[in-house]
Amino acid sequence: MQIKEKLNQLIAEAAHKAGIALEEPRVVEAGKPEFGDYQFNGAMPLAKTLKRNPRQIAQALVEALPQNEIIAKAEIAGPGFINLTLSAEWLAERLKEASSSERLGVGRRKEPQTVVVDYSSPNMAKQMHVGHLRSTIIGDSLANLFAFLGDEVIRQNHIGDWGTQFGMLIAYLEELGEGAEGSLHDLEEFYKAAKKRFDEDEAFADKSREYVVKLQGGDVRCLHLWEQFIDKSLGHCEEVYSKLHVKLSREDVRAESAYNDELAEIVSDLEAKGLLKQSRGAKVVFVEGEENPLIIQKSDGGYLYATTDLAAIRFRVQVLGAKRISYVVDARQAGHFKQVFAVARMAGYAPEDVELEHVSFGMMLDKSGRPFKTRDGGTVKLIELLEEAVERAKEAITQKEAYDEEELEKIAEIVGIGAVKYADLSINRESNYIFDWDRMLSLEGNTSLYQQYAYARIQSILRKYEGEIEGHVTIGDELERRLALKLLQLEDILHLAAREATPHTITAYLYDLATLFMKFYENNPILRSDVPEDLRQSRLIFAQTTARTLRLALELLGIKVLDRL
RNA sequence: GCGCCAGUAGCUCAAUUGGAUAGAGCAUCAGACUUCGGAUCUGAGGGCUAGGGGUUCGACUCCUCUCUGGCGCACCA
Numbered sequence: 198m199q200i201k202e203k204l205n206q207l208i209a210e211a212a213h214k215a216g217i218a219l220e221e222p223r224v225v226e227a228g229k230p231e232f233g234d235y236q237f238n239g240a241m242p243l244a245k246t247l248k249r250n251p252r253q254i255a256q257a258l259v260e261a262l263p264q265n266e267i268i269a270k271a272e273i274a275g276p277g278f279i280n281l282t283l284s285a286e287w288l289a290e291r292l293k294e295a296s297s298s299e300r301l302g303v304g305r306r307k308e309p310q311t312v313v314v315d316y317s318s319p320n321m322a323k324q325m326h327v328g329h330l331r332s333t334i335i336g337d338s339l340a341n342l343f344a345f346l347g348d349e350v351i352r353q354n355h356i357g358d359w360g361t362q363f364g365m366l367i368a369y370l371e372e373l374g375e376g377a378e379g380s381l382h383d384l385e386e387f388y389k390a391a392k393k394r395f396d397e398d399e400a401f402a403d404k405s406r407e408y409v410v411k412l413q414g415g416d417v418r419c420l421h422l423w424e425q426f427i428d429k430s431l432g433h434c435e436e437v438y439s440k441l442h443v444k445l446s447r448e449d450v451r452a453e454s455a456y457n458d459e460l461a462e463i464v465s466d467l468e469a470k471g472l473l474k475q476s477r478g479a480k481v482v483f484v485e486g487e488e489n490p491l492i493i494q495k496s497d498g499g500y501l502y503a504t505t506d507l508a509a510i511r512f513r514v515q516v517l518g519a520k521r522i523s524y525v526v527d528a529r530q531a532g533h534f535k536q537v538f539a540v541a542r543m544a545g546y547a548p549e550d551v552e553l554e555h556v557s558f559g560m561m562l563d564k565s566g567r568p569f570k571t572r573d574g575g576t577v578k579l580i581e582l583l584e585e586a587v588e589r590a591k592e593a594i595t596q597k598e599a600y601d602e603e604e605l606e607k608i609a610e611i612v613g614i615g616a617v618k619y620a621d622l623s624i625n626r627e628s629n630y631i632f633d634w635d636r637m638l639s640l641e642g643n644t645s646l647y648q649q650y651a652y653a654r655i656q657s658i659l660r661k662y663e664g665e666i667e668g669h670v671t672i673g674d675e676l677e678r679r680l681a682l683k684l685l686q687l688e689d690i691l692h693l694a695a696r697e698a699t700p701h702t703i704t705a706y707l708y709d710l711a712t713l714f715m716k717f718y719e720n721n722p723i724l725r726s727d728v729p730e731d732l733r734q735s736r737l738i739f740a741q742t743t744a745r746t747l748r749l750a751l752e753l754l755g756i757k758v759l760d761r762l
Numbered sequence: 763g764c765g766c767c768a769g770u771a772g773c774u775c776a777a778u779u780g781g782a783u784a785g786a787g788c789a790u791c792a793g794a795c796u797u798c799g800g801a802u803c804u805g806a807g808g809g810c811u812a813g814g815g816g817u818u819c820g821a822c823u824c825c826u827c828u829c830u831g832g833c834g835c836a837c838c839a
Binding site for chain 1: 764765766767768769773774775776777778779780781782783786787788798799801802803804818819820831832833834835836837838839
């Protein structure tokens, strides 16, 4: 149910009827309950252009509102606000409708577009660390969201599997020979050991460099070693993805190396289009307003990640048919993407109708505001962080309840991972993010556990009630009105979150919803024997729809829920 | 030096993209129950939105300057 769109239409019709020129009216949710449910603030800006009193304009709009069953009350307030209150009957009927729909009344986009979401993108030379966490979590939730709203989503894991360090790594892998399998268990150690050999042994270093050339030249032996290495490294990533409940698979991997054969052609194409310049021995493209150019080919003939990124954009637009490409990459890359996008436009790889967006996010900091590191200053391996999350979840929940071992393991896994993801997704991604175990595993406030508890509590009610839920919705008090409205706002919220690529819009909504339900539930008994059956049916629908909404939205965020906690 | 981003309650975060009296949670204090799961709910205190100037009916939001912090500034990715 897209409520705003319906209200906008009514206002637009009113404006038309009243002879007021109004492009795309936009109602917003009311700032306070006493202002009604929605408000339209467009009369004030119109006052100037029309040279009329804003209250008069508002008055004319209200009088011209067409007959409809949605708006129960339209009032003018202050300098010219139009406050709209929706009809309780209409809300009740729509809620009933949503409750009996599989998608809770959320429609699919009429004209689906192909969206590429580029996220996670680990480097194969090393183990995944906390730096990959935010991209993986945010990207996955956005991909889920776009897909649910009806877009054709293509996940792209642009893994770093190409470059000079792989010469060193495969040379070392070869040197170890048979026993190499075990050494690859810890990539961090493997990398360090290889680097040590590289620094200490000139012959080894030469061989490494030689292997880079061979590898890029397609030497079968080197390619084989490299594949072995990548396969193992990707296996580590998959372990993390599985633990994180992230839907990335090998099919979503399109590695940097996949574009290798196109790089020379990108250069000649840019040259043919007259964009390429020589500068200090390198081939570059100058972007207006930027001091430094984007380097396409190094003076030694090598290519850079900008080149690969351009090839990737071209591939995504021309082969995959992308109309929106979302790069979920940390904020430090803003300058890089700005230039790459600009060049992609100039070269025609991304025509005007293709949206290129850098979904940037801030750094992960510890409680004292410093970059998140281990005690001795090293990078925190992602897999270890997730294991710790599960362990901490165990402690947190056993303080409240006694579980048997098997049950505890299962619950802690869902609670712990959910807490890590929710904490990340619940803040505006642009700002830096303070990672705090205690807060994310708290049972109170805007946390995943609060949502999961609300969900489990409703499930408990639904279990106790054994009959069918099939009555009508009646809106009795103000809390029920607000709850009904909140439930029906789901689609508007999802669209907003998708358009802005802001998962925290959804978590904020969920928190509102869960607290609102708790209040409703505190005041409006459902199963108590003195509640008349028709009222009970209505309240059961509220409860059930709330639970389904919580579940749906949490699952879009990649967070699992449990019927019992 | 140039550029980008941020600065909101003691702490962690919101604020529907320029709307009405800036909202939540944590923490603090005070309440509610013979609990449909109290892992809950109700209430109180706490703010010159870093600071100055401007734009207008109206500014946390836009412009400008200053301060503070983070990050980026060509052959790594």
